[in-house]
Amino acid sequence: MKHEYYLSVMIQIPDTEKGTRIMRLTPARCNIWVVTRNDRTIIVDTGISFDRSRIEHALERKGLIPEAVILTHTHFDHAGNAAWLQAEYGAEVVVQEAESAMLATGDMPIPNGTYTFTRGLVGIGRKMQPVFRYDPCVAEHVFTDQFDLNRFGINGFIIHTPGHSPGGATVVIDDEIAIAGDSVIGTMPGSPFPPFADDVPLLLTSWKKIIGTGCRSFLPGHGKQVSREEMINEYEKRK
Ligand SMILES: [Zn+2]
Numbered sequence: 001m002k003h004e005y006y007l008s009v010m011i012q013i014p015d016t017e018k019g020t021r022i023m024r025l026t027p028a029r030c031n032i033w034v035v036t037r038n039d040r041t042i043i044v045d046t047g048i049s050f051d052r053s054r055i056e057h058a059l060e061r062k063g064l065i066p067e068a069v070i071l072t073h074t075h076f077d078h079a080g081n082a083a084w085l086q087a088e089y090g091a092e093v094v095v096q097e098a099e100s101a102m103l104a105t106g107d108m109p110i111p112n113g114t115y116t117f118t119r120g121l122v123g124i125g126r127k128m129q130p131v132f133r134y135d136p137c138v139a140e141h142v143f144t145d146q147f148d149l150n151r152f153g154i155n156g157f158i159i160h161t162p163g164h165s166p167g168g169a170t171v172v173i174d175d176e177i178a179i180a181g182d183s184v185i186g187t188m189p190g191s192p193f194p195p196f197a198d199d200v201p202l203l204l205t206s207w208k209k210i211i212g213t214g215c216r217s218f219l220p221g222h223g224k225q226v227s228r229e230e231m232i233n234e235y236e237k238r239k
Contacts, residue, residue, distance in 0.1 A: 008054035010034060010062065013217075013225065016174040018155060022219070025058050027051075029077045030221050033179050034064065035171075040153030042068040043091070044171050044179045045221065046081035049134065055081060056088075066091045068152045071139075072181020072221060073165040074099040074108045076132040083137035092140040094147060096160050099167030106136035111165055111196045118195040161210055163203025164194055170210050178215040183207070184231070186223025192234055194221075207235050 010023035018037075025032040028047035032055065035042050041064045047055065059066065069082050069091045082103065085091045095103050102108045110126060113119030125132075141147065147158040149171070156173040164182045171179040183206055185194045197203045210218065211231050218226040 008058045010058050013177075013219075016176045018174045018176075020155065020174050020177075022173065022177060022179075024219075025055060028054060029080070031219065031223070033171075033219060034058070034062075034066070035154055035156075035173060035179075036064060037154055041066045042070060042149065042152050042154055043085065044070045045072055045078045045181065046085060048077055048080035049084070052081055052084055055085075059089075065089055068149075069093045070149075070158060070169070070171055071095045071099075071103065072170065072179065072183075073168050074103045075110065075165065075182065076108060076134045078181065078221065079103060079106075079108070079137070080134040082139075083135040086137060086140075092152075093137055094141040094143065094158065095139040096158075096162075096167035096169045097142050097144050098162065099165065100139055100142045102167075104136055104138050106134045108132070108165075111198045113195065114193070114197050114200055115195050122196065159209060159213070161206035163199050163201075163206045164197045166198065168203075168206065170206075170213070172213050172215060175213070176215055177217050177219060178210055178213050179219045180210055180221070182221035183210060184218050184220040184226055186220035186226055188223075192218070192220065192226040192230055193238065204235070204239055207231070208239075211235060 020037045028051040033044040043066045149156040161170040
């Protein structure tokens, strides 16, 4: 059944108090977040090319057309459909300055492991580096410290949160929900600290910033959402 490959669902998390809807498009190689308010839509992170038909299917069923694509960073599993969404829907791509050049080449080095087993995985991964290439994309918007999302009808902003990668970014919606990319992980039992990071001390500085947004919920690059309490507990252990 060919059609099965196209099946995807959008799992809705509770709307923010101001009425912004956030949905997780799944299955996909990373968490793809569709954020929508008053018929205006943005997408945060994009998966790999294999996820393309699922994205198309999910958007079509909901009648949503993304105006913007926000990249929390440009690793292959997050940036793989940026160029396609730009071409297909006319979505404007937003990326932090430190990774705009890598996005434009479609070649982003993978980060260091932060646990023993992930350090081993990185060794294997780096030998397969060409596999991690993706369609290059020239972003319409390149920001340094902060980027306002109101131009796309979304009450929110993006902040620079490096550490997992140099151009790491966190999207803050209605001062309530933070979409943190791989700065936060929801797949490891007992810890939301990511298993891969270029620079751990820098990432901890970014964690302080992410917690400092006052958000109550944190949406990771992979896995399930993380509570404010879990973030603070982990930060206190590591700082
Ligand atoms: Zn990553």
